[in-house]
Amino acid sequence: MRVALFITCVNDTLFPGTGQAVVKLLRRLGCEVDFPRAQTCCGQMHVNTGYPGEGTRLARRFVDVFAGYDAVVAPSGSCAAMVREQYPRLARAASAASLAGPPGGAASGRERASGRERASGWETAFEREVAEVAPKVHDLSEFLVDVLGVTDVGAYFPHRVTYHPTCHSLRGLHLGDRPARLLREVRGLELVPLSGAEECCGFGGTFAVKNPAVSAAMCADKVHNVMATGAEVLCAADNSCLMHIGGTLGRQRSGVRVVHLAEILAATEEDTPFPAGEATGGRAGGAR
Amino acid sequence: MSGTFLGMPAFPGNAAAAVHDSQLRFNLRKATRTIRGKRAAVVGELPDWEELRAAGKAIKDHTLRNLDRHLLRLEEAVTRAGGRVHWAADAAEANRIVAELVEATGETEVVKVKSMATQEIGLNEALAERGITAYETDLAELIVQLGDDLPSHILVPAIHRNRSEIREIFREKMGQWGRAAPGDLTDDPRALAEAARLHLRERFLSSKVAISGANFMIAETGTLVVLESEGNGRMCLTLPETLISVVGIEKLLPRWQDLEVFLQLLPRSSTGERMNPYTSTWTGAAEGQEFHLVLLDNGRTDVLADEVGRQALRCIRCSACLNVCPVYERVGGHAYGSVYPGPIGAILTPQLHGMTRATPASHGRGISELDASLPYASSLCGACFEACPVAIDIPEVLVHLRAKAPHPRSERLAMRAAGWVFDRPVRLARTQRLGGRLRRFVPGRLPGPGAAWTDTRDVPDIPAESFRDWWDRTEGGTR
Ligand code: SF4
Numbered sequence: 001m002r003v004a005l006f007i008t009c010v011n012d013t014l015f016p017g018t019g020q021a022v023v024k025l026l027r028r029l030g031c032e033v034d035f036p037r038a039q040t041c042c043g044q045m046h047v048n049t050g051y052p053g054e055g056t057r058l059a060r061r062f063v064d065v066f067a068g069y070d071a072v073v074a075p076s077g078s079c080a081a082m083v084r085e086q087y088p089r090l091a092r093a094a095s096a097a098s099l100a101g102p103p104g105g106a107a108s109g110r111e112r113a114s115g116r117e118r119a120s121g122w123e124t125a126f127e128r129e130v131a132e133v134a135p136k137v138h139d140l141s142e143f144l145v146d147v148l149g150v151t152d153v154g155a156y157f158p159h160r161v162t163y164h165p166t167c168h169s170l171r172g173l174h175l176g177d178r179p180a181r182l183l184r185e186v187r188g189l190e191l192v193p194l195s196g197a198e199e200c201c202g203f204g205g206t207f208a209v210k211n212p213a214v215s216a217a218m219c220a221d222k223v224h225n226v227m228a229t230g231a232e233v234l235c236a237a238d239n240s241c242l243m244h245i246g247g248t249l250g251r252q253r254s255g256v257r258v259v260h261l262a263e264i265l266a267a268t269e270e271d272t273p274f275p276a277g278e279a280t281g282g283r284a285g286g287a288r
Numbered sequence: 289m290s291g292t293f294l295g296m297p298a299f300p301g302n303a304a305a306a307v308h309d310s311q312l313r314f315n316l317r318k319a320t321r322t323i324r325g326k327r328a329a330v331v332g333e334l335p336d337w338e339e340l341r342a343a344g345k346a347i348k349d350h351t352l353r354n355l356d357r358h359l360l361r362l363e364e365a366v367t368r369a370g371g372r373v374h375w376a377a378d379a380a381e382a383n384r385i386v387a388e389l390v391e392a393t394g395e396t397e398v399v400k401v402k403s404m405a406t407q408e409i410g411l412n413e414a415l416a417e418r419g420i421t422a423y424e425t426d427l428a429e430l431i432v433q434l435g436d437d438l439p440s441h442i443l444v445p446a447i448h449r450n451r452s453e454i455r456e457i458f459r460e461k462m463g464q465w466g467r468a469a470p471g472d473l474t475d476d477p478r479a480l481a482e483a484a485r486l487h488l489r490e491r492f493l494s495s496k497v498a499i500s501g502a503n504f505m506i507a508e509t510g511t512l513v514v515l516e517s518e519g520n521g522r523m524c525l526t527l528p529e530t531l532i533s534v535v536g537i538e539k540l541l542p543r544w545q546d547l548e549v550f551l552q553l554l555p556r557s558s559t560g561e562r563m564n565p566y567t568s569t570w571t572g573a574a575e576g577q578e579f580h581l582v583l584l585d586n587g588r589t590d591v592l593a594d595e596v597g598r599q600a601l602r603c604i605r606c607s608a609c610l611n612v613c614p615v616y617e618r619v620g621g622h623a624y625g626s627v628y629p630g631p632i633g634a635i636l637t638p639q640l641h642g643m644t645r646a647t648p649a650s651h652g653r654g655i656s657e658l659d660a661s662l663p664y665a666s667s668l669c670g671a672c673f674e675a676c677p678v679a680i681d682i683p684e685v686l687v688h689l690r691a692k693a694p695h696p697r698s699e700r701l702a703m704r705a706a707g708w709v710f711d712r713p714v715r716l717a718r719t720q721r722l723g724g725r726l727r728r729f730v731p732g733r734l735p736g737p738g739a740a741w742t743d744t745r746d747v748p749d750i751p752a753e754s755f756r757d758w759w760d761r762t763e764g765g766t767r
Binding site: 202251 | 300303304307313618663665670671673684690692695699703704707709711712713719720723737743744746750751754755758759765
């Protein structure tokens with residue numbers, strides 16, 4: 001299967017180890033992995049902060065870049081949710097604007113033309129492309145469990161781990177217990193339940209800096225629950241949330257590391273991010 | 289306080305102050321968690337909850353699409369049943385209508401059934417200006433009124449108060465408003481309720497005019513419906529000679545039969561009960577009673593014009609979204625500066641006031657700083673949408689309103705710069721390489737807006753090589 005990796009701008013820039021882990025894991029499972037070089041960012045930050053114009057430009061780039069792949073895998077629940085949930089809305093809004101907008105506005109001539117057709121039941125090219133590409137975009141655990149049909153990925157990670165199901169994985173993509181099923185099959189790994197797991201960690205993109213006091217209060221409760229598990233490692237499928245929780249764990253010198261799900265699933269006896277007994281004392285970014 | 293508590297600064301400042309009030313956080317945490325658990329249990333026991341939710345959404349959407357038609361049907365039915373219908377375009381007109389109706393009775397005191405609409409328009413204050421005293425009869429509203437306080441929750445307006453605070457309020461203030469609390473009042477819930485009961489009973493028996501809102505209005509029959517827990521509402525609805533109901537135009541349902549859906553959705557979502565203790569319905573004027581219905585717009589038709597934002601008008605004020613909201617749980621209702629706090633307030637208040645235009649509600653000043661900050665009072669975690677019994681996609685509306693809100697200049701520039709970088713992969717790669725080279729110089733505590741991050745969290749290490757450079761150098765890890 002020919003799979004495109006959508007690394008996401010955050011992982012590309014700050015957490016390349018997560019991307020390397022995805023590549024390694026997917027190859028091990030027999031996938032041919034492609035990294036389309038023209039990709040940049042899904043536009044989530046722009047859209048969620050109130051800049052849909054910029055976000056729509058990035059969405060157009062995304063569907064252009066990823067058209068034609070069997071599947072697109074993103075090691076980020078929130079970016080996958082962005083494409084699947086918000087792109088159709090952006091495309092609809094862009095089409096509506098192209099119907100109403102002045103000539104030479106944001107929409108291309110081609111789209112204005114098809115926008116007129118829309119009145120008789122047609123979609124614009126952008127809407128069609130989104131409808132084509134968006135359903136093929138998967139978060140990593142979704143891709144493994146639903147598309148490849150595996151839960152035992154042959155991983156080895158001899159640590160006590162707790163899992164934080166990030167909001168967009170949980171309530172956006174409805175990943176359910178997929179990540180837990182994957183983690184339970186990892187040899188050596190002890191999965192301990194996290195109380196209040198479904199509660200938001202308080203990251204929320206620009207929320208973390210626009211409402212820092214509330215964000216920090218939410219994170220304090222999350223960190224409290226994480227420490228109560230006695231786990232060495234906090235795992236999640238989104239590095240943005242892990243950066244926020246890990247940054248707080250690090251500031252508190254908690255000794256708990258944060259590790260992306262992909263890095264745990266990619267780890268083997270021969271190739272482990274850190275050996276048993278060495279999990280503690282990590283910095284904010286965890287095992288990178 | 290027409291809709292907004294006047295003079296409130298923007299949300300982040302209010303929230304930061306509230307977060308540090310440990311008593312408040314303790315009270316809220318306890319209350320929201322208890323009610324959250326109860327709701328989850330009674331919602332979980334219905335196998336067809338999702339179908340009910342979809343039906344609730346569909347009925348409301350249908351009604352809103354045909355609002356003009358259904359409102360006229362309602363007016364006709366209420367009039368036929370001996371009631372009088374008044375149309376109020378905004379808060380000022382509604383307040384004037386109600387005040388004149390009360391003055392026509394010659395009374396200077398009214399009793400009130402708990403109502404969000406009358407709080408939204410600041411009715412009590414408007415009546416006070418004309419020499420009319422409005423007495424709240426809902427227990428929690430009574431606590432708020434006696435404490436000279438502001439409501440902080442839709443369903444439990446005094447949620448920020450605990451028992452001993454309530455005892456103090458009763459002991460100090462009840463006597464100034466009517467029958468005093470007993471001198472030996474304890475903070476036992478039963479003793480507190482008994483003091484309130486005696487205080488209110490006197491009021492019910494002496495009042496000639498009552499003012500209510502309504503949870504639902506049935507267009508086909510002209511019936512109004514109030515759901516409550518205490519029975520105080522029913523006292524107000526039945527004892528006085530004149531009943532005036534102020535109801536938002538979106539509270540309409542087309543048919544009597546539609547109640548089947550909402551009488552299941554509302555109690556389970558709001559109090560976490562299978563059924564609420566008291567459901568009162570009335571159609572027009574009862575014998576010997578005068579009935580007036582004031583239909584309130586106050587920004588609602590403007591909200592209706594917004595294709596994305598209009599779903600907020602489906603709201604049945606159950607407050608489930610408040611109870612599950614991690615932000616509300618930590619800051620309480622006052623930080624939202626409006627009678628509608630929490631997630632629904634964050635999308636409803638700015639819309640009712642008009643997001644972009646100067647409206648009468650904004651006193652011609654355009655959007656207030658507080659209203660502009662409300663759509664950002666959320667981490668977009670989606671817990672509200674999941675809990676909402678009429679499936680209002682609150683995160684979708686928040687994001688939609690953020691696009692309409694005014695943005696600070698520095699943020700606009702930063703977003704434009706980020707857009708420019710992401711517009712070409714080569715620009716992104718160059719920016720990443722620059723970051724990689726400067727990685728050693730990133731301080732542990734950032735200056736300026738960065739401090740909002742580093743006050744409580746470490747910054748991640750910037751890697752020496754980005755993923756895309758690694759991919760190029762190693763040909764995708766094959767070399
Ligand atoms: S938005 Fe939904 S959950 Fe919140 S109060 Fe309204 S109906 Fe209830």
